[in-house]
Each structure stands twice: as structure tokens, then as C-alpha cells.
Amino acid sequence: MDLRVTIVQTDLHWQDAEANRRMLSEKLAAAAPKTDLIVLPEMFTTGFSMTPQGIAEQADTTTLGWMQEEAKRHQAVLTGSVMVQEGERFLNRLYWVRPDGTYTKYDKKHLFRMAKEHDTYTPGSERLIVELKGWNVCPLVCYDLRFPVWSRNTNNAYDLLLYVANWPKVRRQPWSTLLQARAIENLAYVVGVNRIGTDSNDHAYSGDSAIIHPKGYHLLETAEVEGIHTVTLSKKQLEDFREAFPAHLDADRFSLEG
Numbered sequence: 001m002d003l004r005v006t007i008v009q010t011d012l013h014w015q016d017a018e019a020n021r022r023m024l025s026e027k028l029a030a031a032a033p034k035t036d037l038i039v040l041p042e043m044f045t046t047g048f049s050m051t052p053q054g055i056a057e058q059a060d061t062t063t064l065g066w067m068q069e070e071a072k073r074h075q076a077v078l079t080g081s082v083m084v085q086e087g088e089r090f091l092n093r094l095y096w097v098r099p100d101g102t103y104t105k106y107d108k109k110h111l112f113r114m115a116k117e118h119d120t121y122t123p124g125s126e127r128l129i130v131e132l133k134g135w136n137v138c139p140l141v142c143y144d145l146r147f148p149v150w151s152r153n154t155n156n157a158y159d160l161l162l163y164v165a166n167w168p169k170v171r172r173q174p175w176s177t178l179l180q181a182r183a184i185e186n187l188a189y190v191v192g193v194n195r196i197g198t199d200s201n202d203h204a205y206s207g208d209s210a211i212i213h214p215k216g217y218h219l220l221e222t223a224e225v226e227g228i229h230t231v232t233l234s235k236k237q238l239e240d241f242r243e244a245f246p247a248h249l250d251a252d253r254f255s256l257e258g
Contacts, residue, residue, distance in 0.1 A: 001235035003135050003160070006035040006076070009209045010226050011197030015055050017045035017082075021066050028070060031228040036133055038070075040080025041164050041195040042142045043092065048166035048199065050120045052083045052090040059086040059093065060105075067097040075099045077132055080164050080193075081108065081141050089122040094139055094164060096130050104130055108141040109150060117143075135159045135235065142167060145178050145192075149256065153186035156248055159238055162191040166199075169206035176208055183212040187242050189233050196224055214241050 010027065013019040024040065042048065045063050046055060057063060063082050071078040081094040092108040107124025111117040127150065129138050138158040142165040144150055151161055161182055167175045175194065183190040189212065196207040211220040211231045220231050242248070 001134060003037065003133055003233045003235070004033075004035040004230055005160075005191055005211065005233060006031075006033040006038045006228060006230040007191065007193045007209050007211070007220075007222075008038065008040050008228050009193065009196060009207045009222050010041070012041070012044060012047045012195055012199070014200040015046045015049055015051075017055075017057065017063060020045045021063065025066075025070065027226075027228060028074060033074065033076070033228060033230050035074070035076045035230050037077045037079070037137075038074060039162060039164060039191060039193045040078070041193055042081045042166045043083055044080045044164075044195075045082045047195075048115070048203075049083065050116055052085065052120065056083040056085040056090050059084040059091070064095055064097070064103065067095055068101045068103070071097045071099045072101065079139055079162075083121075090120060091124070092117070092121050092141060094128075094141055096128070096139060104128060106139055106141070108144065110143045110147050112143040129158050135233075137162065139164070141165070145175070145182065148182065148185065149254070151182055151186065152251075152254075153188055153248070154251065156187065156242060158186075158188060159235070160189045160191065160233065161186060163193070165192065165194045166205060167194045167208075169204040172206050172208050176210065179210055180212055180216050180218075183214055184216040187214050187238075187245070187248055189214060189238065196226060214238055 097103040106128040136158040
């Protein structure tokens with residue numbers, strides 16, 4: 001019933017997918033985590049770039065193949081987002097890749113207009129919940145964190161909420177605060193994986209990756225350094241807490257409109 005989650009907090013090579021894939025392969029090989037789920041940052045092949053023309057790969061091709069190889073090698077689900085091109089559209093696409101090579105995808109819903117992401121990429125419209133070892137997991141991307149309706153855990157539909165991000169250091173306080181809030185309000189574990197370093201737009205990233213218990217306390221807080229960390233999540237603790245504190249039974253009813 002327990003779930004082992006591994007997060008990868010790292011700097012990224014700017015708009016160099018091959019270099020990032022090679023770097024991540026080396027880091028994962030060295031760490032050799034015994035885990036069920038490996039989480040990479042947002043746009044882990046390029047950094048948070050608004051110039052996908054000539055850089056974005058065709059959907060479901062090179063990086064997906066690399067993820068399938070790494071998931072098989074480590075016998076764990078591998079997830080993270082990349083820029084892809086699908087027809088005339090560019091998407092910030094999260095892949096959820098299983099060790100057997102099968103995969104699911106989620107296209108980022110909320111696009112960060114302050115960086116003109118909404119002018120560059122096409123938003124997704126479908127939330128994703130996937131199953132892993134008896135756990136239901138909802139993977140989202142960065143700016144999605146600011147919109148609690150999108151992540152509302154109606155009837156405890158998921159057990160783990162995760163965010164992959166390129167969240168700048170200048171806004172580190174909202175990142176940490178909102179991750180904690182999402183865990184508390186949704187009676188679920190929350191994982192947030194952010195990058196570190198400085199990109200070619202001179203945006204600095206402090207990491208602050210975290211794994212948070214449904215009660216709101218941290219199981220893991222990272223420093224502003226590269227690292228690969230594994231934490232075991234207890235399904236029994238989650239179920240016991242939900243039974244003792246069933247706040248979800250009093251949640252307001254609502255529906256999403258397109």
C-alpha cells in the first residue's frame with residue numbers, strides 16, 4: 001500500500017534536449033533509486049522557453065522514447081513535461097510513462113500569461129487521474145497550482161496531487177504556501193518538483209521542491225541545490241486521516257464549465 005516517490009531537482013541546459021536527456025540519464029543511473037515514481041521538472045528538456053519554433057519536437061516522439069527507456073530501466077513510472085508540436089499547435093505536455101512502455105499525457109491547462117505562454121502554447125482541457133499501485137494520482141503543471149478549482153479533490157478522487165514546475169525564485173513564497181494549501185484542502189499528499197539554476201532569460205529558480213503530508217506538514221523540504229530524493233508515502237496514514245477527519249463530506253458541490 002505504500003508508494004515510493006522520487007523527485008529530481010536539477011538545473012537544466014537551455015533549449016538543449018539532447019544534453020538534458022543525457023544529464024538526467026546520468027543522474028538517475030548514479031542514484032539508482034528503488035522507487036515507484038520518478039518526477040522530473042516542467043519542460044525538463046529545454047527550460048521554460050517561449051520560442052518553441054524549431055525546438056519543440058513532434059508529439060510523442062524522441063523524448064517520449066527516452067522516457068520509455070528510463071522507465072523500463074528503473075522499473076518505475078517516469079513523469080515530467082516537455083514542449084511538443086502537434087500539427088500547428090505547441091503544447092506544454094506532461095507524460096506519464098510506465099515501465100511497460102504504455103503512457104498517458106496531460107496538456108497544461110493554465111498557461112502563464114505573464115510570460116506570454118498563453119500566446120505561444122495551446123491549453124489543455126482535460127484533467128488526468130492515473131492509477132499506480134492502488135494509488136490515484138493527479139499530475140498537473142506549474143501555474144495550475146494557483147487555481148484550486150482545477151485541482152479540487154471531489155469525493156477523494158485522487159490520493160496524490162503532483163506539480164512539475166519552473167517556478168522562479170522571486171515567487172518562492174506563493175509556491176511553498178500553495179503546495180501546503182493544496183494538501184490540506186484536498187486531504188491528499190502533494191508533491192511539487194521545481195528546477196534550480198538560472199535560465200537564459202536571467203530568471204533564477206530556487207527549487208524548494210517538497211513532499212507534503214495531507215495534514216499539511218512537510219515530509220521533505222529541499223535546499224537550493226541539485227538532488228534526487230525518495231520518500232515513502234503511507235496509504236494507511238492517508239486513509240486513517242480521512243476517516244478521522246472526513247472534511248470532504250462537507251465540500252461544496254460545483255461543476256466546471258469550458
